[in-house]
Amino acid sequence: GDSVTQMEGPVTLSEEAFLTINCTYTATGYPSLFWYVQYPGEGLQLLLKATKADDKGSNKGFEATYRKETTSFHLEKGSVQVSDSAVYFCALSDRRGSARQLTFGSGTQLTVLP
Amino acid sequence: SAVISQKPSRDICQRGTSLTIQCQVDSQVTMMFWYRQQPGQSLTLIATANQGSEATYESGFVIDKFPISRPNLTFSTLTVSNMSPEDSSIYLCSVGRGDTQYFGPGTRLTVL
Numbered sequence: 001g002d003s004v005t006q007m008e009g010p011v012t013l014s015e016e017a018f019l020t021i022n023c024t025y026t027a028t029g030y031p032s033l034f035w036y037v038q039y040p041g042e043g044l045q046l047l048l049k050a051t052k053a054d055d056k057g058s059n060k061g062f063e064a065t066y067r068k069e070t071t072s073f074h075l076e077k078g079s080v081q082v083s084d085s086a087v088y089f090c091a092l093s094d095r096r097g098s099a100r101q102l103t104f105g106s107g108t109q110l111t112v113l114p
Numbered sequence: 115s116a117v118i119s120q121k122p123s124r125d126i127c128q129r130g131t132s133l134t135i136q137c138q139v140d141s142q143v144t145m146m147f148w149y150r151q152q153p154g155q156s157l158t159l160i161a162t163a164n165q166g167s168e169a170t171y172e173s174g175f176v177i178d179k180f181p182i183s184r185p186n187l188t189f190s191t192l193t194v195s196n197m198s199p200e201d202s203s204i205y206l207c208s209v210g211r212g213d214t215q216y217f218g219p220g221t222r223l224t225v226l
Contacts, residue, residue, distance in 0.1 A: 032214075106155075107156050
């Protein structure tokens with residue numbers, strides 16, 4: 001079945017540091033890929049998405065590129081801020097073009113220190 | 115996107131009681147989902163709720179424990195029945211739009 005493997009946390013960075021959170025996936029079809037963010041005490045917010053190979057999703061300075069050859073969707077940000085402290089979830093949906101069941105990674109806790 | 119609200123936002127309940135969580139969406143959607151997030155864990159899908167049909171439950175979840183209603187295209191409820199401390203979690207509803215799911219703010223449940 002489908003699966004998502006995320007970089008183990010927690011991750012602690014200083015403000016303005018470069019961030020990478022690794023995400024790889026296994027899927028039988030052509031999934032859409034997502035990053036969701038959960039700020040403390042809140043629900044999940046969609047951060048960015050990509051629906052086909054070589055697509056780059058971006059939002060709020062975060063980027064991730066859908067790499068079919070390496071089955072990866074790593075999240076990056078060039079300069080993190082304290083306000084980026086949250087839990088980040090990588091996820092896939094198993095059919096492009098329809099909202100199907102999401103498969104989530106385990107989540108990565110990010111703490112950014114001033 | 116979608117604007118989704120949940121009630122209650124949090125609750126503390128006694129063992130053996132039941133709690134019904136409401137999920138309201140700002141416009142009509144076909145597919146609604148209910149997830150559980152246990153402390154420090156990722157999300158686990160409980161069931162898919164489609165209007166006009168029985169909810170579809172994932173392995174490990176049963177209707178007697180988590181009955182779901184879906185009376186129309188903008189509303190759904192999830193009941194957590196006969197609660198035990200192991201049911202302490204965040205319960206989230208989500209809706210599908212195209213290839214994307216959008217989540218409500220969650221209901222934080224503590225069972226004593």
